[in-house]
Amino acid sequence: MQKPDIPHNEKERLKELRRLNILDSEQEKDFDELVELASIICGVPISLVTLVDVDRQWFKSKKGLDVESTPRDVSFCGHAINDDEIFVIENTVADKRFFDNPLVTDDPNIRFYAGMPIKSENGFNLGTLCVIDTKPKKLSELQLNALKILSGQASKLIELRDKKNELQSKNEKLESLNDLNNRITSIISHDLKGPINSLRAYINSKYIDSDSPKDLAQLFPLVKSNLNSLNELVENLLEWSRSTNDVNFTEVKIKDLVFEVCYLFEGNALEKNNEIKCGVGDNVKVIADAAMLRFIMRNLINNALKFTENGEVNVEIEKLENKVKIKVIDSGVGISENLLERIKLKDKKVSTKGTRNEKGTGLGLQLIREFLSIHKSELHIESEENKGSIFSFELPLASDN
Structure with a gap:
C-alpha cells in the first residue's frame, strides 16, 4: 500500500x-x-x-x-x-x-x-x-x-x-459594542454628574468662606477625592473607547505585559507599604488584544492595591493544556460573602471604598467583564473576608508555545 x-x-x-x-x-x-x-x-x-x-x-x-x-x-x-x-x-x-x-x-x-x-x-x-x-x-x-x-x-x-x-461574528460584535455603549452612556450620565454636582455644592455652599484658609483646608480633601474619582472614570472611558473601536487579536508575551503594568504601580504599592510580585517566569504567549489585556491587568492590580495595605499583591500564571490562567492575588481585606454575591451579579455596578477610603466608580469591573467576553473568557472571583482575594481569567495559548 x-x-x-x-x-x-x-x-x-x-x-x-x-x-x-x-x-x-x-x-x-x-x-x-x-x-x-x-x-x-x-x-x-x-x-x-x-x-x-x-x-x-x-x-x-x-x-x-x-x-x-x-x-x-x-x-x-x-x-x-x-x-x-x-x-x-x-x-x-x-x-x-x-x-x-x-x-x-x-x-x-x-x-x-x-x-x-x-x-x-x-x-x-x-x-x-x-x-x-x-x-x-x-x-x-x-x-x-x-x-x-x-x-x-x-x-x-x-x-x-x-x-x-465572519458576518455573524461582526454582527455579534456590533451588538455587544452597542449594548456596551448604551450602558456606558448611562454610567456617564450618572457617575460624571455625581462628583461634578458634589464639587459644585461644596464650592457654592454658604458655609464655605473662600477667604478663609481653614474652610479651604477642609474643602481640599473633598475636592481631591472627587477629582480622583472623575479622573479614574475618564481614564476608564478613554481606554474603553480606544480598545473597543478596533479589536486586534495577536500573540502577546504575557510576561512582558505583566511586568510593564506592575512597574506602573510600584509607587502606589510603596505608598501603602505593599509589595508587588510578578511571578511570571516563562515566555508564554497568549492570543489576545494587547490593549484590552493591558486594561484588564491594570484595573485588577490597581483594585488589589486599593484593598491591601502592609501586604502583597501577586500576579501568577498557570499554564494549562491549551490555555493560560492569569491570577491577581492579594492579601488584603477580602470581600464579605454578601458583597461578593452582589459583585458576581454581572449586571450590577458595585463601588466600594479602599483601605484609605479611596473611591471607585465601579466601571472598571464592568469593562473587564466586557473585554473578557470579547475574548470568550470570564472573570472568576474567590475571596474571604480579612484574608484576601483572587481574581482570575483564562486566555488561549498561542500555537507556538
Whole structure:
C-alpha cells in the first residue's frame, strides 16, 4: 500500500483549514444535496465531501457511509489533494498503490474512486468531492466534468459559509459594542454628574468662606477625592473607547505585559507599604488584544492595591493544556460573602471604598467583564473576608508555545 504524499504547503494548508472552522461542524443541507447529486450523476452508492486533516480525512457530508472519518494514511483523498486535477482509480485491485489498502480489502470494499480537490479561496486544497463504488467503473467525460463542477460548488459553499460566519461574528460584535455603549452612556450620565454636582455644592455652599484658609483646608480633601474619582472614570472611558473601536487579536508575551503594568504601580504599592510580585517566569504567549489585556491587568492590580495595605499583591500564571490562567492575588481585606454575591451579579455596578477610603466608580469591573467576553473568557472571583482575594481569567495559548 502506498501512503499519500504530504503536500509541499501542508503547514499553510492546515492553517487555512483551521481558519475556516469547518472541521467537526454540524451537518448542512447544502453539502448533503451536493453529495446526493454527485451520487446520482455518477451512478455510485457512495459520495463524500471530505476534508483532509493532520491524521484523518473527515467527512463534512456523506452518502453510503456510516463512519465520520478514516485515517489519512489509508485515504484516497490524501492522494487527490496533491494535484489540482481529478484523481481517478477505475479498478483499485489492479492498482499497485491500492490493491492491499484496508479500505479495499475490507469495508467499504472500494473498487472505484474519483475525487476532485475542493480548493479554498486562497488556493489551498482542503479535501475533495469524491464518488466511490464497490465495483470497477469508468466515468464518461460528461460525468467527470459534472464532478469538477460540483467540486467547484463545494468550494463556493465553504467560502460562503466562511463569509457568513465572519458576518455573524461582526454582527455579534456590533451588538455587544452597542449594548456596551448604551450602558456606558448611562454610567456617564450618572457617575460624571455625581462628583461634578458634589464639587459644585461644596464650592457654592454658604458655609464655605473662600477667604478663609481653614474652610479651604477642609474643602481640599473633598475636592481631591472627587477629582480622583472623575479622573479614574475618564481614564476608564478613554481606554474603553480606544480598545473597543478596533479589536486586534495577536500573540502577546504575557510576561512582558505583566511586568510593564506592575512597574506602573510600584509607587502606589510603596505608598501603602505593599509589595508587588510578578511571578511570571516563562515566555508564554497568549492570543489576545494587547490593549484590552493591558486594561484588564491594570484595573485588577490597581483594585488589589486599593484593598491591601502592609501586604502583597501577586500576579501568577498557570499554564494549562491549551490555555493560560492569569491570577491577581492579594492579601488584603477580602470581600464579605454578601458583597461578593452582589459583585458576581454581572449586571450590577458595585463601588466600594479602599483601605484609605479611596473611591471607585465601579466601571472598571464592568469593562473587564466586557473585554473578557470579547475574548470568550470570564472573570472568576474567590475571596474571604480579612484574608484576601483572587481574581482570575483564562486566555488561549498561542500555537507556538
